[in-house]
Amino acid sequence: MQTGDDIAAAESGDGNASAGPAGFGDRDASAGPAGIGDGGASPGLADAASPRQRARAPVMSDVGRLAGVSHQTVSRVINGSPHVRPETRAKVTAAMEELGYRPNPVARALVTGRSKMLGVVSFDTTLYGPASTLFGIERAAHESGYFIIVASLESLNRSSVVDAVERLRRQGVDGIMVIAPHAEAGEALLHAPTDVPLVAAEAGPEHGAAVVAVDQVAGAVSATRHLLELGHRTVWHISGPRNFIEARQRHEGWMNTLRDAGAEIPEPLEGDWSPQAGYELGLRLTADRSVTAVFVANDQMALGLLRAVHEAGREVPGDLSVVGFDDIPEAAYFLPPLTTVRQDFIEMGRRSLRMLLRRIETGRRASAEPLVPPELVVRGSTGPPPTP
Amino acid sequence: MQTGDDIAAAESGDGNASAGPAGFGDRDASAGPAGIGDGGASPGLADAASPRQRARAPVMSDVGRLAGVSHQTVSRVINGSPHVRPETRAKVTAAMEELGYRPNPVARALVTGRSKMLGVVSFDTTLYGPASTLFGIERAAHESGYFIIVASLESLNRSSVVDAVERLRRQGVDGIMVIAPHAEAGEALLHAPTDVPLVAAEAGPEHGAAVVAVDQVAGAVSATRHLLELGHRTVWHISGPRNFIEARQRHEGWMNTLRDAGAEIPEPLEGDWSPQAGYELGLRLTADRSVTAVFVANDQMALGLLRAVHEAGREVPGDLSVVGFDDIPEAAYFLPPLTTVRQDFIEMGRRSLRMLLRRIETGRRASAEPLVPPELVVRGSTGPPPTP
DNA sequence: TCGCGGCATGTTAGCGCTAACCGGCCCGCG
């Protein structure tokens, strides 16, 4: 329906200048200036202007015909074969240009068996960590000429992971990356088909697949040690859900540090990563005046804890020191600014991609990528324990 | 080279030792790839388990041969053609099962011209809004049997949007969704090729493409009105960058509400969405004692403002009321809990997908989706103005 | 002079699938 475009254009242009009366129903009133300039002179690419029936996109033999060569020579030019005379190459290039020819990746994929697409299965792309990892992967993939196709999981049981991997595989991806923070996901990977290269990010090292991860244990160690060095007798812990590998590893790093320091090891509290959980668990913690330092397994729960402490009329870091994990963008602006452990998700995405590409290209399991080191960021939520 | 599996398992074991003190006790080099132990019974995925030389994946004619029919009949079964006898269908199904046959989507795409893939162009998938939208889109796409392939933008100039659209298009997607919050992106869409259905999310209505969006103006109106109704003489505003459509619309809703109410319209301050900006601008605002209510264009800047107010020794909402926008998961745990405007990103993703699918299937521009209504969430950061 | 090797191109065969057409078979009807 060609006219649709015109109508739409007209309608939007019609918006009265920004000075108009209230009229909230009228969205068009907003800041018109943007498109006005090119309003009349419809853009170069002649979209809606083109005639009703769109000509079939040019294919290789069209180019060949125009250039006076065979379609195969066109293919050679496209793929940079050395056995093409420069003048032939020039003719072909010119013909491609003239026709606006674009190779059809689907046809190419069919014959080569390579789609230049990578699958990513991810659990909750709304969370800061997975979202950032995904972003890092996409960036790195783009640089290497690959596309990313995502399959996110509704729930985190074993079969959903296998199912997602399977869907991706059928779709013809060259390799798969699983952002698999839970133990279940890791285990599921054992049951995944192995005829497609696969790497896991943030999974535990116990599982079959190749893994790239941030060194959670080291992060937890540095957080706990930081608190100990400030003079706290011991450090409490609000952990993440036990089925998350990362939660387990942070827990482990915390515990080992305490043990090595000969400090008492308090019973950890288990949360679900949400501010809500941090708040509720924080209420319990603040009720106990002997608690002077808490290592919280992520920043969101730390935020909840901060609020609980505040409501209890106590102060951070005066009465209680808090360390989080992740370094979300908001952390520096919490009250007080949160001391936390920064994870470089982008770097992780980059490394996992590199690893996957190696597997795809060499055909065999690549050597492991080293763990990405996390970094302790000291801000205002930690200090020496109160002097009684 | 021996089988890579063993190597990797061993390496990952060593790799971690340096990480932290001791004991990840449980690192058994577990089972290796699926199939070693599964005694032949394992259904479906079993093909992967085959020995050394991986057999070529079964194709349609393999199934046909086993079932004693032609490959075309297999195709009919797969595509649910009515003209297949139930018993034939059963034979074919059984053969597919036995062989672990999976249709090759690439071949299908080549012949049908439909890839069942949708492209999403997104700016910063780390931000809460875009990430959630992407998530919503993916979910909805999955339900409709589509895959999502993402192209994220490094920078936000016009050509990068066009470039991303172009890349996606070449990759053979059936349609494209652009999460285009900036004016530039919207304009760029005018120059995008139109031989592929395209819808924009969060773009301004002035531009050519079909648009789905949350009603930003209404959200800003309800926020501002809420503040006015609490008794504030007027409301200040920290806006987002002017090149963001959403920022413009929130600004507009705020301004119109004040004008309608006959309130004075203070000069708005422009931030960049970051907590940092909210903090710095907040410092300026808190210096002026006459400021009693601020509508901030997003929650992160509101967080920065909260901190600025706190540092200035003033109170929220006692001295100053604050309303944010977005309702990020952390907002309820700010100090104080933030009154804000919730946007349903998931719903937006769902609607934009629905619209795109309509365009793809009917071939013509779909009727517009109504704006998604936002919701004011009143929490602890707003109250009546201080009584002097 | 022949022949051989390497270059630049053309020709042919698929990749795995769907679409279109074709051809038996069985049914009912005139």
Place this chain on the structure above:
DNA sequence: CGCGGGCCGGTTAGCGCTAACATGCCGCGA
């Protein structure tokens, strides 16, 4: 008893590309 018209299913062509081989040409050494 002949025949048209559903059913079911087979056969044949491609989709647009790359891989593998075939061809013609040139230059060079024997």
